[in-house]
Amino acid sequence: MDLFVINRYREGDDQDIVNQETKHLEKLKKDIEERKKLHASTNVSNLKSKVIKQSNEAEKDNNTKVTVPKAIEDDSLIQTSAVEVNLKPSDKDKITHEFKVLGGNDFEQKPKVQRILPYWLSHPYSVSRNLRNEAYPIAEQAWLHSTLRSTLASDGITHLFPVQAQVIPFILQEHELPQTLWPHDICVSAPTGSGKTLSFVIPIIQVLMKDVGHHIRAMVVLPVQELATQIFKIFKKYCQKTGVKVALLSGSIPLHQEQQQIVHYTESQGWISEVDIIVCTAGRLVEHIQNTEGFSLKHLKFLVIDEADRIMDHIQNDWLYHMDKHIKLENELMSGKVPNLNWDCLNKHKPPPHKLLFSATLSQDPEKLEQWGLFQPKLFSAATVTNFEDEDQIRKYTTPDELKENYVVCNAEHKPLLLYHFLLEQNWDKVLCFTNAAQSAHRLAILLNTWSKGKIKVAELSAALDRSKRDEVLKKFTQSEINVLIGTDALARGIDIPDCNYVISYDPPRNIKTYIHRVGRTGRAGRVGHAVIMLLPSQTNSFTQILKSGGKTELPAMNIDANVFNQLTESYDNAIQETKNVINSENNFKVEKSIELKRGFKSRKRKAQ
Ligand SMILES: Nc1ncnc2c1ncn2[C@@H]1O[C@H](COP(=O)(O)OP(=O)(O)OP(=O)(O)O)[C@@H](O)[C@H]1O
Numbered sequence: 007m008d009l010f011v012i013n014r015y016r017e018g019d020d021q022d023i024v025n026q027e028t029k030h031l032e033k034l035k036k037d038i039e040e041r042k043k044l045h046a047s048t049n050v051s052n053l054k055s056k057v058i059k060q061s062n063e064a065e066k067d068n069n070t071k072v073t074v075p076k077a078i079e080d081d082s083l084i085q086t087s088a089v090e091v092n093l094k095p096s097d098k099d100k101i102t103h104e105f106k107v108l109g110g111n112d113f114e115q116k117p118k119v120q121r122i123l124p125y126w127l128s129h130p131y132s133v134s135r136n137l138r139n140e141a142y143p144i145a146e147q148a149w150l151h152s153t154l155r156s157t158l159a160s161d162g163i164t165h166l167f168p169v170q171a172q173v174i175p176f177i178l179q180e181h182e183l184p185q186t187l188w189p190h191d192i193c194v195s196a197p198t199g200s201g202k203t204l205s206f207v208i209p210i211i212q213v214l215m216k217d218v219g220h221h222i223r224a225m226v227v228l229p230v231q232e233l234a235t236q237i238f239k240i241f242k243k244y245c246q247k248t249g250v251k252v253a254l255l256s257g258s259i260p261l262h263q264e265q266q267q268i269v270h271y272t273e274s275q276g277w278i279s280e281v282d283i284i285v286c287t288a289g290r291l292v293e294h295i296q297n298t299e300g301f302s303l304k305h306l307k308f309l310v311i312d313e314a315d316r317i318m319d320h321i322q323n324d325w326l327y328h329m330d331k332h333i334k335l336e337n338e339l340m341s342g343k344v345p346n347l348n349w350d351c352l353n354k355h356k357p358p359p360h361k362l363l364f365s366a367t368l369s370q371d372p373e374k375l376e377q378w379g380l381f382q383p384k385l386f387s388a389a390t391v392t393n394f395e396d397e398d399q400i401r402k403y404t405t406p407d408e409l410k411e412n413y414v415v416c417n418a419e420h421k422p423l424l425l426y427h428f429l430l431e432q433n434w435d436k437v438l439c440f441t442n443a444a445q446s447a448h449r450l451a452i453l454l455n456t457w458s459k460g461k462i463k464v465a466e467l468s469a470a471l472d473r474s475k476r477d478e479v480l481k482k483f484t485q486s487e488i489n490v491l492i493g494t495d496a497l498a499r500g501i502d503i504p505d506c507n508y509v510i511s512y513d514p515p516r517n518i519k520t521y522i523h524r525v526g527r528t529g530r531a532g533r534v535g536h537a538v539i540m541l542l543p544s545q546t547n548s549f550t551q552i553l554k555s556g557g558k559t560e561l562p563a564m565n566i567d568a569n570v571f572n573q574l575t576e577s578y579d580n581a582i583q584e585t586k587n588v589i590n591s592e593n594n595f596k597v598e599k600s601i602e603l604k605r606g607f608k609s610r611k612r613k614a615q
Pocket residue numbers: 162163164165166167170196197198199200201202203204365366499500501502526530531
């Protein structure tokens with residue numbers, strides 16, 4: 007209350023007022039001093055016992071005598087000055103704070119919460135990586151339709167791979183349940199080349215062939231055109247003699263041609279679909295949603311997202327939003343959130359599309375997976391994750407058992423020599439070599455062609471080539487007319503290049519996913535493969551970190567005899583000169599061509615005027 011005393015001014019009372027004020031001020035000062043003493047003595051006695059306890063412990067640990075500060079031992083010295091006695095800043099603050107600050111507790115460290123993986127992620131269906139086991143002969147899979155069985159046989163497939171033997175029957179069973187029991191969505195994370203594609207192709211066709219109709223009932227979304235084409239071809243092969251029809255929507259042909267393939271107008275039925283399955287790129291899907299009259303996904307039973315992590319990383323035309331919105335018009339349940347499950351809801355709504363997510367590098371991070379709005383999901387995984395606290399664990403990726411991986415350290419100027427040594431002296435055949443830029447791939451291809459004088463048949467395979475050229479190059483590689491392909495990461499993912507024996511990373515990958523997909527172009531389908539990465543001495547540590555970020559251990563090093571480089575130096579110098587000449591003449595040609603084009607444009611413009 008003293009703080010609120012109001013001093014009124016009265017004439018002649020000046021001296022009285024001064025006396026009163028002085029007295030009052032002294033009283034206030036005295037009170038403050040007393041409170042300070044009281045506060046300090048409680049804190050310091052706590053502090054004293056704490057310091058003495060710590061010094062005792064230190065003595066015990068180190069076997070040495072620790073001197074307790076005089077101020078602590080001697081109670082008489084405990085005054086407000088006690089704050090000077092080796093107090094930690096936090097203790098100091100506690101002593102000098104007179105008043106409790108509202109919300110002060112917010113600054114205290116909260117105890118760490120232990121995060122636990124959701125049950126479906128911590129208890130996945132474990133998928134074996136052993137592709138050579140031959141435990142699942144096709145002949146014994148009674149649930150498999152005879153038409154599909156004979157297509158598998160014609161494709162040379164006699165046994166199912168583990169991921170197929172687990173995932174296909176699971177999907178089929180889910181679609182045999184009554185409609186009120188909606189199917190569990192699934193996520194499949196299995197190594198590259200382990201046969202994930204047939205794990206969704208076969209069950210989808212087998213379910214859809216039961217009643218072929220006039221609706222799109224399955225959709226497979228992929229990140230790039232090449233992959234979409236590859237998956238489309240597989241669907242086409244397995245749809246034979248089943249009555250199920252499939253279309254490719256990837257932008258490889260003009261939009262209006264794709265539109266003609268998928269929808270058709272009839273007087274009696276209105277717009278009907280010509281196909282049961284569409285295989286599309288995410289970007290092209292949005293174009294059809296927005297521009298194709300009669301394009302409808304309302305009857306979708308299956309939604310497959312292949313290379314799911316990549317699609318999510320590169321959101322093309324915001325496709326998930328547009329697709330959700332489109333399907334939501336018919337069925338509220340497609341939207342990201344799973345509704346309350348009650349009898350009324352299950353009966354009223356038809357089940358949402360069965361979502362199937364696949365990738366060799368599928369994140370098992372619940373926060374990332376949540377964006378897909380999965381319904382009571384199940385995980386099939388070749389890697390078991392138990393510890394959510396460990397970031398490396400939720401990104402634990404596996405590579406095929408048949409894949410041998412090495413790294414080799416060399417200087418930048420020795421890299422071409424090393425590559426030449428592998429290809430010509432070690433006779434490595436069917437090699438895929440990755441650089442980080444299309445231009446480097448081009449230069450390297452010219453160098454190897456000129457240097458080997460045609461002994462090594464090298465071709466480029468980059469996104470800079472048009473599609474028909476790329477297909478031609480891949481075909482030649484398969485037929486052994488080309489034995490080395492030099493390319494960029496644009497084609498690292500998902501592309502199934504048959505019989506690739508070696509993968510060389512001429513430039514190191516930028517992240518673990520790129521590494522896994524690069525090396526995964528070899529060692530596929532149970533065949534042996536060898537992947538080698540060239541590293542500059544300064545890159546070894548960062549590469550170890552990249553491996554660690556995917557839960558992989560360090561690779562064994564490959565040692566190269568220094569004489570290898572000495573022997574090749576002279577011929578390399580000549581080859582590099584020739585390479586420069588070729589590149590210069592290419593550049594001159596380009597310049598001349600552009601001048602010609604400009605001239606032609608100007609003369610056309612003049613004529614037009
Ligand atoms: N059961 C099988 N027996 C023999 N070969 C098979 C079998 N299943 C698939 N294959 C072959 O294995 C190769 C790899 O299959 P697929 O492309 O489906 O692998 P993936 O797991 O999707 O790989 P990625 O993750 O790189 O896309 C293909 O050439 C395919 O024909």
